[in-house]
Amino acid sequence: MTGVVTAKRAAKSTPSHAGRDEQRKRAQAHERHHEKHATKHERKRKHKKRKPPHKRTARPHGTAVMAPPVAPSAPPPASAAPVPTLGSPPIVLEQANRLLWRAGFGPTYGEAEEFVGQPLQQVVYGLTRPAGSATLTGPEPVDEEGNALDPANVWGEDHCWWLDRMVRSNQQLVERMTFIFHDWFANSNEQVNSQQLMLDQNELFRSMALGDFDDLFLAVTTNPAMLLFLNGTSNRVGEPNENYAREMMELFSLGADRGAYTEDDVREMARALTGWRNDWSAELGSYNFRFDPTYHDTGLKTVFGQTGNWNYEDAVRLCVSHPLHPSFFVTKLWGYFIPTQPTEATLASLQGLYTSSGYSIRAVVEAILQHPEFYEGPELVTPPVVYNAGLLRSISRPIDTTAWAWLSANAGQQLFYPPNVSGWDFTSWLDTSTAKARWEMASYVTSKTYPNPWPAEGEPEYSATEDPATALSSALEYWANPLLSSESEELIAAFAQSCLQEPLAEWEQSPYRAMRQNALRMLIATSPDMQVS
Amino acid sequence: MAESCSCTGFTRSQLLRRGAAVAGKGLPSIERGMPLPAGTGLDRRTFLLRSAGAALSVYGASMLSPRHFEEGIAQAAAAAGPNQPVLVSIFMEGGWDALSVLAPVKEARYRELRPTLGLAEGAGRVFSEDENLMWHPAAGGLAELHEEGKVTTFPAIGYQPADESHFTSRHYWEVGQLDANARTGWMGRYLDLTGEPGNPLQGLSLDYSLAPALATSRMPVAAVSSPADYTMWAYGMGEPISGPALDTFGALGTLSAPSPAYEQARNASYDTGLVLDKMTSFVRTEKESGDASQVTYPTGEFAERLAVLAAMLHNEMPITCASLNAVGSYDTHSNEAATLAANLEQTVTALVAFQRDLEARELDQRVLIELWSEFGRRPMENGSGTDHGAGGVAFLIGTRAAGKMVGEFPGLTNLDVNENLLNTSDFRSMYCALLEQWFQTEAGLVIPEAASFERPQLVR
Numbered sequence: 004m005t006g007v008v009t010a011k012r013a014a015k016s017t018p019s020h021a022g023r024d025e026q027r028k029r030a031q032a033h034e035r036h037h038e039k040h041a042t043k044h045e046r047k048r049k050h051k052k053r054k055p056p057h058k059r060t061a062r063p064h065g066t067a068v069m070a071p072p073v074a075p076s077a078p079p080p081a082s083a084a085p086v087p088t089l090g091s092p093p094i095v096l097e098q099a100n101r102l103l104w105r106a107g108f109g110p111t112y113g114e115a116e117e118f119v120g121q122p123l124q125q126v127v128y129g130l131t132r133p134a135g136s137a138t139l140t141g142p143e144p145v146d147e148e149g150n151a152l153d154p155a156n157v158w159g160e161d162h163c164w165w166l167d168r169m170v171r172s173n174q175q176l177v178e179r180m181t182f183i184f185h186d187w188f189a190n191s192n193e194q195v196n197s198q199q200l201m202l203d204q205n206e207l208f209r210s211m212a213l214g215d216f217d218d219l220f221l222a223v224t225t226n227p228a229m230l231l232f233l234n235g236t237s238n239r240v241g242e243p244n245e246n247y248a249r250e251m252m253e254l255f256s257l258g259a260d261r262g263a264y265t266e267d268d269v270r271e272m273a274r275a276l277t278g279w280r281n282d283w284s285a286e287l288g289s290y291n292f293r294f295d296p297t298y299h300d301t302g303l304k305t306v307f308g309q310t311g312n313w314n315y316e317d318a319v320r321l322c323v324s325h326p327l328h329p330s331f332f333v334t335k336l337w338g339y340f341i342p343t344q345p346t347e348a349t350l351a352s353l354q355g356l357y358t359s360s361g362y363s364i365r366a367v368v369e370a371i372l373q374h375p376e377f378y379e380g381p382e383l384v385t386p387p388v389v390y391n392a393g394l395l396r397s398i399s400r401p402i403d404t405t406a407w408a409w410l411s412a413n414a415g416q417q418l419f420y421p422p423n424v425s426g427w428d429f430t431s432w433l434d435t436s437t438a439k440a441r442w443e444m445a446s447y448v449t450s451k452t453y454p455n456p457w458p459a460e461g462e463p464e465y466s467a468t469e470d471p472a473t474a475l476s477s478a479l480e481y482w483a484n485p486l487l488s489s490e491s492e493e494l495i496a497a498f499a500q501s502c503l504q505e506p507l508a509e510w511e512q513s514p515y516r517a518m519r520q521n522a523l524r525m526l527i528a529t530s531p532d533m534q535v536s
Numbered sequence: 537m538a539e540s541c542s543c544t545g546f547t548r549s550q551l552l553r554r555g556a557a558v559a560g561k562g563l564p565s566i567e568r569g570m571p572l573p574a575g576t577g578l579d580r581r582t583f584l585l586r587s588a589g590a591a592l593s594v595y596g597a598s599m600l601s602p603r604h605f606e607e608g609i610a611q612a613a614a615a616a617g618p619n620q621p622v623l624v625s626i627f628m629e630g631g632w633d634a635l636s637v638l639a640p641v642k643e644a645r646y647r648e649l650r651p652t653l654g655l656a657e658g659a660g661r662v663f664s665e666d667e668n669l670m671w672h673p674a675a676g677g678l679a680e681l682h683e684e685g686k687v688t689t690f691p692a693i694g695y696q697p698a699d700e701s702h703f704t705s706r707h708y709w710e711v712g713q714l715d716a717n718a719r720t721g722w723m724g725r726y727l728d729l730t731g732e733p734g735n736p737l738q739g740l741s742l743d744y745s746l747a748p749a750l751a752t753s754r755m756p757v758a759a760v761s762s763p764a765d766y767t768m769w770a771y772g773m774g775e776p777i778s779g780p781a782l783d784t785f786g787a788l789g790t791l792s793a794p795s796p797a798y799e800q801a802r803n804a805s806y807d808t809g810l811v812l813d814k815m816t817s818f819v820r821t822e823k824e825s826g827d828a829s830q831v832t833y834p835t836g837e838f839a840e841r842l843a844v845l846a847a848m849l850h851n852e853m854p855i856t857c858a859s860l861n862a863v864g865s866y867d868t869h870s871n872e873a874a875t876l877a878a879n880l881e882q883t884v885t886a887l888v889a890f891q892r893d894l895e896a897r898e899l900d901q902r903v904l905i906e907l908w909s910e911f912g913r914r915p916m917e918n919g920s921g922t923d924h925g926a927g928g929v930a931f932l933i934g935t936r937a938a939g940k941m942v943g944e945f946p947g948l949t950n951l952d953v954n955e956n957l958l959n960t961s962d963f964r965s966m967y968c969a970l971l972e973q974w975f976q977t978e979a980g981l982v983i984p985e986a987a988s989f990e991r992p993q994l995v996r
Contacts, residue, residue, distance in 0.1 A: 438805060
């Protein structure tokens with residue numbers, strides 16, 4: 004396809020390349036579609052010369068990433084004092100909105116408004132204490148042709164299958180916690196190479212999302228996708244592989260640069276974790292994951308100064324009972340919901356709550372979601388997948404295309420493909436590449452409901468008289484009336500007011516108003532205000 | 537109506553006032569970021585960019601006008617001159633295995649440590665500066681450039697005390713100091729010092745997101761995943777509406793930002809508007825080419841990005857620092873032999889094509905490539921792979937690279953306390969020398985404690 008490429012190499016296509024190729028192929032198809040439309044519009048277009056826009060004043064700024072909350076090396080001791088809480092005042096719209104975006108995947112039409120006036124604690128408990136199994140409301144997910152998804156076998160359909168749960172589940176926090184643990188224990192199918200094993204792991208996260216962390220951690224340690232991803236089944240007596248040993252401490256339970264463990268601890272921990280193996284066949288791939296005592300190093304290991312014939316269960320227990328684990332756990336979890344560092348007092352109380360509740364994830368989340376800083380503190384950037392799900396929820400669009408997989412990948416987040424074992428970088432979601440990708444994503448969200456400026460014969464034409472204020476409120480209504488800053492709304496209003504070059508010819512009245520409506524929808528959905536909550 | 541503005545006869549501040557008055561919310565204050573009337577524009581420059589089988593040339597009025605960008609480009613190009621040095625940073629993610637890239641095949645200890653992964657003598661080319669070392673067979677292209685004197689080799693680069701965490705070590709390299717809390721990249725700080733507030737392409741990440749080494753505190757920088765396709769389009773939004781709409785999209789980025797998250801979102805909008813201006817200067821016009829590369833690149837995203845980068849430099853786009861990720865991951869805890877060979881081969885082949893393209897376009901005097909990884913891997917293998925290590929290998933590639941090894945290969949007899957390769961050069965020393973010899977900038981302004989690092993001769 005390129006002028007500079009004349010020789011096609013028979014490159015070995017790894018799954019990742021296959022995915023990327025697929026992505027590029029689809030993006031190019033999109034591009035062609037766009038060009039086709041552009042040409043069609045070109046024909047109708049009357050060429051009005053547009054003067055160049057005014058130069059925007061350069062706004063000196065950098066791109067330094069935000070500092071995420073990090074557990075201190077010397078945390079305060081755990082405290083039995085209650086975690087600070089906002090109490091249970093009647094919830095206001097801004098609070099409901101933030102709660103729905105941060106603990107779920109954004110409000111559906113009218114959902115935030117419905118919560119207004121209810122006691123805050125009751126609304127939080129509605130999220131943290133769901134009853135029974137989740138209900139998925141609305142049409143089942145399908146691809147472009149209306150076929151059911153095949154998440155275990157087709158590239159990108161795993162992503163769309165989960166996105167569907169995010170969009171339709173009535174247990175929003177359970178999905179959000181599943182999403183958080185996918186980042187916390189970040190495994191990528193690029194290495195695991197089995198969508199089924201990734202889906203199994205996903206179900207594990209979901210089933211234990213609000214349970215006890217020590218149980219979850221142990222289950223993850225022997226989870227097949229994890230065993231493959233961090234070489235748990237390449238770790239055997241005499242040939243220790245340190246991959247999981249290091250990350251279980253650095254990323255999953257204790258944190259780097261805190262003096263929590265030494266390089267010797269990494270080596271000894273690897274020995275404790277030996278013993279897992281699996282079989283492989285061309286037909287089944289990796290299967291039959293099991294603990295084989297003959298693969299286990301039965302010698303004494305010294306980890307964190309404690310010596311014994313440790314195995315994988317001990318490994319998890321030693322991490323969770325490490326004095327620096329509670330502060331790591333509560334700070335990391337806090338950071339998914341709140342961008343600022345918890346105060347000493349909050350950190351002390353959260354640690355106390357975590358240990359006294361028997362490592363309960365639910366207890367800690369519940370406290371975070373009632374914490375004053377959650378509602379009164381600064382914004383968080385909404386992750387790409389949450390943004391995508393939120394836009395779909397706001398217009399009640401079910402999953403009816405698999406384009407979300409590559410659109411989301413371009414925006415920096417494809418589910419089941421985190422960039423590495425530390426997960427996605429939640430502090431730097433937005434740059435010139437990903438902002439453009441969010442624009443494309445938002446446009447795709449409108450693809451089935453946008454007013455066509457050039458309708459075919461017999462199709463309805465857009466209003467030829469809609470005034471700017473009506474156009475704006477209609478566009479806001481389209482997205483379920485999101486809360487924009489007044490400054491942004493004013494600028495968008497100014498655009499609505501000015502973008503039609505009066506006087507319009509008769510034939511321009513309707514098409515240009517349709518275009519204005521589409522542009523307004525795009526400007527609202529892609530506004531900086533909609534990227535944060 | 538007068539045509540003094542992109543959208544109507546109003547200046548933008550008037551538009552704001554009018555919009556606000558209609559909305560009944562009073563007048564907005566005129567503050568920072570409020571667009572000013574355009575100055576006298578320079579003549580539009582025409583850029584041709586050969587990419588993806590098509591040349592891209594100026595794309596004018598139907599999108600955001602590139603005028604103010606052209607001013608920015610012209611100013612930046614004029615200020616820098618055609619000889620502005622360029623640094624291209626290529627990251628081998630995951631910690632590549634130095635002892636396979638440059639294998640000490642003649643050391644007996646190598647056979648003990650690498651019973652299965654050890655490369656056979658004669659499998660690859662001998663490294664001419666130290667005959668105990670052998671290039672990985674898949675790195676033959678590097679050997680070729682090395683023999684031409686275009687590769688400066690750091691056979692054991694690192695820092696003390698070494699950190700074996702991917703994320704900590706990579707961060708140190710990115711920020712150019714051993715500080716886990718540093719928030720700007722070392723190239724970002726250089727751009728903060730010397731960059732232009734209107735030129736986000738000065739620090740260009742050819743990727744899906746910004747490279748941390750380019751993170752700045754004052755100057756805009758950009759991430760562009762596929763430069764050839766940097767246009768923005770939406771369903772049912774054509775001209776004459778899309779121009780002002782995209783203009784408004786960028787203008788939303790100039791409004792006040794009450795929190796760091798808001799600031800990130802505003803800045804991304806603003807910068808995306810700027811880059812859009814610049815990139816929409818390029819559109820496919822196959823006929824007008826005549827400017828294509830004479831060099832054949834391999835297929836794949838990495839090679840395509842390098843090809844586009846060469847074309848952008850050829851067209852005097854004001855790029856100072858560029859960053860790319862190499863093909864694949866080098867975190868080879870298992871199945872190292874096959875994985876490393878495949879990824880290394882694709883990376884090196886593309887790099888050699890890039891260098892040859894630069895030479896053909898006579899850009900090679902201006903461009904230096906830094907090839908680096910967060911650490912080397914453990915000398916003792918674990919069966920089918922290797923765990924995290926310390927001392928690693930890095931290269932500077934380019935016609936003006938000094939071509940002389942920096943620090944010797946320390947051998948495998950004496951390892952560090954964690955049984956890892958010792959380092960005989962420090963990455964901060966490389967950065968300091970690059971800043972001074974390549975960018976003619978005082979290293980102390982960018983790298984903390986610069987005075988404490990040696991300055992090897994890296995550039996001829």
